[in-house]
Each structure stands twice: as structure tokens, then as C-alpha cells.
Amino acid sequence: MKRSFNTLTLALIPVAIAINIAIGQIIVLLKIPIYLDSIGTVLVGMLAGPLAGLITGALTNLIWGLSGLNPTYTPFFYVAAVIGLLAGIFTRIGWARRIWMWALGGLITGVVAAILSAPTSAIVFGGVTGAGTDLIVAALRASGAGIMQATFGQGIVSDPLDKLATFLVVFLIVLALPLRLRVRFPNAEHLPK
Amino acid sequence: MIAVRGFTYTYPAATAPSLQDIDLDVPAGQFLAVIGANGAGKSTLCYSLSGFVPDFYKGTVVGTIHVGERNLVQTPLADLAGEIGLVFANPFNQITGARFTVREELAFGLENLGIPREEMLPRIEEVLRLTGLEELAERSPYALSGGQQQRLAIASVMVMQPKLLVLDEPTSQLDPVGTREVFETLDALTKTGTTVVLAEHKLEWIAVHADRIILLDGGRIVHDGHPHDVLADPSLPTYGLAPTRYTQAARLAVTQGCVPADRPLPVTLDEAVKFFSP
Amino acid sequence: MANAFSLYAPRPSSLHRLHPLTMLAVVGFCLVAGLALPGPWGPYLVFLFVILPLAAWGQVLPNLLSSALKIALPFAISVFLIQGLFWTGGTPIAHLGPLSLKSEGLLFAAQSTGRILAVIGAFLLLSLTVRPDTLMIALDQRGAPKALTYIVLATIQIAPRFQAKANTILDAQRARGLETEGGVGRRVRALLPLVVPLVLGSIIDIEERAMSLEARAFSREGKKTSLLVLPDSAAQKAARAALLIGMAAAVAAGIWLRRAS
Numbered sequence: 001m002k003r004s005f006n007t008l009t010l011a012l013i014p015v016a017i018a019i020n021i022a023i024g025q026i027i028v029l030l031k032i033p034i035y036l037d038s039i040g041t042v043l044v045g046m047l048a049g050p051l052a053g054l055i056t057g058a059l060t061n062l063i064w065g066l067s068g069l070n071p072t073y074t075p076f077f078y079v080a081a082v083i084g085l086l087a088g089i090f091t092r093i094g095w096a097r098r099i100w101m102w103a104l105g106g107l108i109t110g111v112v113a114a115i116l117s118a119p120t121s122a123i124v125f126g127g128v129t130g131a132g133t134d135l136i137v138a139a140l141r142a143s144g145a146g147i148m149q150a151t152f153g154q155g156i157v158s159d160p161l162d163k164l165a166t167f168l169v170v171f172l173i174v175l176a177l178p179l180r181l182r183v184r185f186p187n188a189e190h191l192p193k
Numbered sequence: 194m195i196a197v198r199g200f201t202y203t204y205p206a207a208t209a210p211s212l213q214d215i216d217l218d219v220p221a222g223q224f225l226a227v228i229g230a231n232g233a234g235k236s237t238l239c240y241s242l243s244g245f246v247p248d249f250y251k252g253t254v255v256g257t258i259h260v261g262e263r264n265l266v267q268t269p270l271a272d273l274a275g276e277i278g279l280v281f282a283n284p285f286n287q288i289t290g291a292r293f294t295v296r297e298e299l300a301f302g303l304e305n306l307g308i309p310r311e312e313m314l315p316r317i318e319e320v321l322r323l324t325g326l327e328e329l330a331e332r333s334p335y336a337l338s339g340g341q342q343q344r345l346a347i348a349s350v351m352v353m354q355p356k357l358l359v360l361d362e363p364t365s366q367l368d369p370v371g372t373r374e375v376f377e378t379l380d381a382l383t384k385t386g387t388t389v390v391l392a393e394h395k396l397e398w399i400a401v402h403a404d405r406i407i408l409l410d411g412g413r414i415v416h417d418g419h420p421h422d423v424l425a426d427p428s429l430p431t432y433g434l435a436p437t438r439y440t441q442a443a444r445l446a447v448t449q450g451c452v453p454a455d456r457p458l459p460v461t462l463d464e465a466v467k468f469f470s471p
Numbered sequence: 472m473a474n475a476f477s478l479y480a481p482r483p484s485s486l487h488r489l490h491p492l493t494m495l496a497v498v499g500f501c502l503v504a505g506l507a508l509p510g511p512w513g514p515y516l517v518f519l520f521v522i523l524p525l526a527a528w529g530q531v532l533p534n535l536l537s538s539a540l541k542i543a544l545p546f547a548i549s550v551f552l553i554q555g556l557f558w559t560g561g562t563p564i565a566h567l568g569p570l571s572l573k574s575e576g577l578l579f580a581a582q583s584t585g586r587i588l589a590v591i592g593a594f595l596l597l598s599l600t601v602r603p604d605t606l607m608i609a610l611d612q613r614g615a616p617k618a619l620t621y622i623v624l625a626t627i628q629i630a631p632r633f634q635a636k637a638n639t640i641l642d643a644q645r646a647r648g649l650e651t652e653g654g655v656g657r658r659v660r661a662l663l664p665l666v667v668p669l670v671l672g673s674i675i676d677i678e679e680r681a682m683s684l685e686a687r688a689f690s691r692e693g694k695k696t697s698l699l700v701l702p703d704s705a706a707q708k709a710a711r712a713a714l715l716i717g718m719a720a721a722v723a724a725g726i727w728l729r730r731a732s
Contacts, residue, residue, distance in 0.1 A: 023665075068598055128553055
């Protein structure tokens with residue numbers, strides 16, 4: 001595995017996970033109704049490819065949860081993994097070169113994240129989030145939606161917007177990176193100029 | 194020990210080389226200091242002598258660098274595996290973070306080298322003693338002062354018993370106490386026969402500790418000699434460096450006529466004391 | 472471990488001295504059984520008769536209980552209210568104004584709360600009683616990539632420093648007049664001057680971190696050794712095998728019990 005990850009990628013991942021957690025916690029502190037907990041994951045996917053993105057996402061949730069900061073994150077590790085995976089895939093197919101294609105990638109990732117989170121939310125957490133977004137769940141359930149549908153409905157409202165914002169922030173960050181550093185990452189040719 | 198021939202290096206996406214036509218021979222066990230203004234190529238030279246240029250940084254290379262029998266230009270970093278140690282300015286970035294105590298942190302490199310456990314333990318004790326970190330062996334690397342962390346960084350590479358230790362401005366983020374600790378450690382190292390190449394700005398320190406100084410400007414070596422010759426040379430300011438306070442004070446004293454003009458200018462405190470005595 | 476992201480609570484208990492993989496098997500069993508056994512009583516069985524006794528053995532019962540209850544509470548409130556009040560086509564058993572509580576909804580909410588307690592409790596048990604580095608070494612010795620060990624352990628030590636850095640940047644920006652109270656829009660605008668410096672500053676450091684790893688022979692091919700040794704025993708190996716069988720048995724029991732009801 002190490003040969004497919006150069007050392008630069010390996011040094012990037014822990015920092016990216018730490019960024020995910022630090023920003024995610026500040027969002028909670030500032031009481032902003034958005035997650036923004038995947039900036040590091042998407043960044044790794046963009047710079048180093050799908051596998052690195054996948055690992056960053058999965059480990060972010062596992063560590064965030066098992067460290068005691070927010071144990072409710074742990075069961076959703078596979079969702080975060082797919083977010084990193086998609087960020088890497090979209091970059092490899094060239095979507096990172098144009099901002100509107102990259103934005104589209106963000107929206108698609110958000111939809112996929114909502115779909116993937118729904119089952120775990122329904123089975124483990126009873127279809128609720130324990131937060132303000134439960135108002136959406138309540139409204140949907142009141143109108144006759146099933147448990148899985150209601151939780152998916154809540155997700156489809158929050159996730160695409162959140163992932164779109166995440167993708168755009170990462171785009172800005174990568175543009176701001178010094179060129180001599182960018183060329184050394186595996187995805188160098190697919191990055192925006 | 195080190196033989197550099199016609200070495201020229203250009204970073205990727207750069208318009209001009211950072212090092213030009215470097216020819217350098219360093220015998221084993223020497224303490225060589227590299228000085229120069231910012232951008233003169235000190236860091237690049239450090240990365241070149243430790244195998245990071247060109248393997249890690251990419252870019253274009255002309256010439257050869259031999260350390261021992263190895264031609265660094267053709268050797269991938271993975272193969273160098275601890276033969277050359279590199280230490281740089283930021284202590285925090287040199288802690289792997291993957292180990293919870295100083296002792297385990299020191300073992301990290303040895304584990305990667307596949308050294309058997311029985312051999313690891315005495316090596317770690319030795320290097321703890323050499324760098325004065327024995328009492329801190331069970332502490333977290335993050336619970337150390339800057340100077341202690343930098344000594345840990347040095348110890349972490351020294352435990353792998355490299356032939357050459359390269360340091361790129363290791364004291365630039367340290368306070369005077371930390372700086373002193375690092376230089377004392379380097380002294381202890383040279384006594385064990387390790388070759389040391391140190392890029393530094395703190396001329397007063399290297400005046401005391403280094404055997405030889407090379408001055409870089411625009412990627413070329415413009416002066417090479419004993420600390421005394423290089424640091425007391427009147428052309429030093431033209432390369433963007435200020436002479437030591439002792440030299441400056443001495444020059445002033447000579448121009449004021451307080452001291453005879455034929456005395457050699459001092460670069461260290463000891464020399465200054467002799468210089469200013471009647 | 473100076474300020475690492477870890478709940479690990481060192482205790483002189485024999486539970487703490489178990490091989491990390493044994494604890495991993497225990498926690499895995501709790502997760503599987505907690506979710507597989509039918510409710511609402513199934514997950515509570517696991518929580519009350521497996522997780523809590525183990526926590527007591529590990530002398531971490533107060534920590535586990537208080538953390539688990541604290542985390543489960545907002546979910547419990549939400550799930551009882553939402554699924555209780557809005558269960559489609561359920562049998563009402565009480566009325567709250569125009570709305571009514573449905574028994575199926577309440578049963579579901581009871582099961583969900585039990586599941587949350589079992590799942591979160593299992594993870595808390597793991598975090599409180601297993602040192603992260605021993606867990607990573609155990610996985611490493613079983614063939615996990617060295618890269619994984621490095622990533623996990625480095626993250627849990629770097630992350631708290633990052634949080635501190637993020638808070639420092641936030642304070643500095645606030646001192647410069649950044650508005651962090653007020654409407655959502657204003658709070659969102661407060662993010663960019665925080666996120667961008669934090670990320671850019673750390674990316675530059677990554678180069679040096681990578682160089683440090685190289686200087687410690689991290690990318691060398693070939694066999695690696697380990698300083699730390701993990702005590703294991705035949706009894707624990709047998710226990711782990713038994714737990715794996717137990718997990719399969721729990722799933723089978725869950726399916727059979729649901730069929731039978």
C-alpha cells in the first residue's frame with residue numbers, strides 16, 4: 001500500500017483528518033446549520049486520488065467517534081469514505097479543471113451521501129438526527145413518509161448544499177497552493193490551473 | 194566522505210537554477226557550516242546532500258554528488274534508508290506523531306530499518322545519553338520544549354547511525370537556551386566521528402563550533418575556508434551577511450586607532466578578549 | 472499521551488491488559504448482537520448485561536454510563552417525539568392535543584434508543600479500555616499496512632494541536648473585528664477567514680512532515696520490527712474465536728426470533 005501512496009500523500013492524510021475535525025467542531029461552536037466536516041477528505045481526494053480520499057473519509061469518522069468527540073459519527077464512516085472516493089474520481093476524469101463541473105460533482109456527492117446515510121440513520125438512530133434538522137423529519141413523517149424516506153428527505157435537503165460548499169472551498173484552497181507543491185501530488189495533471 | 198562535482202539543480206517550475214556548478218569535498222568527521230543570505234541556496238544544498246534533491250523535489254540535475262560510495266543523484270530516497278540524517282528548522286514537523294513517548298519515537302526509524310529489538314534498546318540508550326534526553330525518555334514528544342524537541346529530532350536520526358548529518362537552520366525557531374543545547378549536541382556528535390553539515394544564520398555560534406565555512410551566493414560557492422578567514426573577510430556584507438559583533442567592534446577599534454591594525458580580527462568571544470587585551 | 476484525541480482511561484484492571492484484538496472482538500460482538508437481536512428488549516439486553524458489566528470490570532463504568540446517556544438523550548427525545556407522534560397508521564394510546572402517540576411508534580422509539588445505547592456503548596467501551604497505539608500495533612502485526620498505523624496515531628496526536636490552532640486563528644480574527652455572532656449569513660462569512668489560513672498553513676508543513684518520514688526510512692521496502700510487545704494468550708485466542716461464533720449465533724438468533732414472533 002505504501003508504494004501506491006507517496007510519502008507526501010501519507011503526510012497529508014493525518015493533517016486532512018485533523019482539518020476535518022477542527023473545522024467540523026468550529027461549525028458546531030458557531031452553531032451553523034451545515035456539516036462542513038469533509039473539507040480535508042475532498043482535498044485529499046482531489047490531490048491524491050480516490051483511494052487516498054476514501055481512507056481519509058473512513059478514518060475521519062472512525063477517529064472522530066472513537067476519540068469520544070462525537071461517537072455518533074462512527075457508524076457513518078462508509079459515507080465519508082465514498083465522499084473522498086468521489087472527489088478523487090471526479091478529479092481523475094477531469095471535472096476539477098472547470099469550476100462548474102466541479103460544483104456539479106459536489107452536488108452529486110451530496111445526493112449520494114444522503115442516499116448512503118439513510119439506512120444507518122434509520123436502523124441505528126431511529127431515523128432522527130437529534131438536532132434542528134429533525135423538524136424536516138417530523139414534517140415528512142407527519143405527511144405519511146416512511147422512516148427511511150423521511151430520513152432520506154432530511155438528508156437530501158442538507159447534504160447536497162453542504163457538499164457543494166465543501167467542494168467549492170477545496171477548489172479555492174487548491175488554487176491558492178504554491179505551484180511547486182501542487183506538481184508533486186499524484187493528481188497534479190488534473191488540477192485546476 | 195562527500196564529493197560534489199559540477200552540481201547544478203533547478204526546481205520544477207523555476208526559471209533559474211538554485212545551485213550552480215558546485216564543487217565540494219568534505220572529509221569524514223568535519224563540521225562544515227554553510228552560510229549565505231536567504232535564497233542563496235543553503236537549503237537546496239542541504240536537500241541535495243541528503244538525497245532529497247532530486248528524488249523528493251523532482252527538478253533538473255547536472256553533475257554528481259557522492260556521499261561515501263553512493264551517488265545521490267541516482268539513488269532513490271528509500272534506498273538511502275537512514276544513511277544520511279536530515280534535520281530542519283521546525284521541531285514540530287519532525288515529530289512523527291505516531292508514537293507516544295520519546296523512547297518509542299526514537300525507535301521509529303530503527304523499526305523501519307528492521308533492526309531487531311535487542312539491538313534497538315542499547316542504541317536508544319546511547320543516543321539519549323548523547324543528546325542529554327535520558328530523563329525525558331518516557332515523556333510525550335509533544336510535552337518538550339523547542340530545544341528539547343530539536344534535540345529529539347537530532348537523536349531520532351542519529352539513532353540510525355548515519356555517516357553524515359545535515360541540518361538546515363535547526364536553531365532558527367529556538368530561543369538562546371535551545372540554540373545552546375543544539376550546538377552542544379552537535380559538538381558531542383562530531384566527537385563520535387560523524388560528519389556534520391550545518392546551514393546557519395547565527396554566525397557567532399558557528400564561529401566557535403565549525404571547522405570550516407562555505408559561503409553561498411546566488412547558488413555558487415564564493416568563499417570556502419576556516420571560520421576565521423571567511424567571517425573576518427571584509428567582503429562579507431556584500432553577500433548580505435553581517436559580521437559577528439566581535440568583528441564589527443574590532444574593525445571599529447582599528448579605525449579609531451585603539452588597536453594596532455596588524456592584529457587578526459576576532460570572530461569569537463575568546464578571540465575578541467585576546468584582541469582587545471593590550 | 473499528552474493531549475491526544477483519545478478517550479483512553481488507564482486503569483489497573485485486567486480488562487485493560489487484554490490483547491487489543493480481544494477487545495475488538497468483544498466490541499464487535501456487542502455491535503452485532505445489539506443490532507441483530509429483536510427489540511425493543513434485544514439491544515437493552517446487550518447494553519445492560521454485556522456492556523455495563525464489562526465497563527465495571529474495566530473500572531470505567533461511570534465514564535461509560537454518563538457519556539452514553541448524554542449522547543443518547545437528544546436522539547431519544549427526538550425519536551420518541553417524532554416516531555411516537557407521526558407513526559403512519561398506528562394505534563393511538565394517548566392524545567396530546569390534536570396529535571396522538573402511537574404504540575408502534577413508541578415501541579420503535581424504545582428499540583431505537585436501545586440500539587443507540589448498545590452501539591455507542593460498544594464504541595465507548597473500546598475507546599475507554601484500549602490504548603490506540605496497542606490497537607494499531609495489533610492490527611499491524613496481523614498484516615495491516617504500516618501506513619494505516621502511522622495515519623491513525625499521527626492524527627490523534629496532531630488533531631488536538633490543530634483544534635488549538637483553529638481556535639487561535641478564530642480569536643485573532645475576532646480581535647480584528649470578525650463577526651461571529653448574529654445571523655447565519657454573518658456566521659458563515661466568518662468561516663472563510665478561518666478556514667483558508669488554517670488549511671494553507673498546514674499544507675506547507677506537510678512537505679516537511681513527509682521529509683521527516685523519509686529521513687526515518689519510512690518508505691524503505693523490507694521487513695520492519697517493533698519496539699513494543701503485546702502480551703497474548705491461548706485463552707484470549709480461544710475467546711476471540713468464541714466471540715466470532717457468538718456474533719454469527721446472535722445474527723441467527725435474531726432472524727429465528729423475528730420469524731417466530
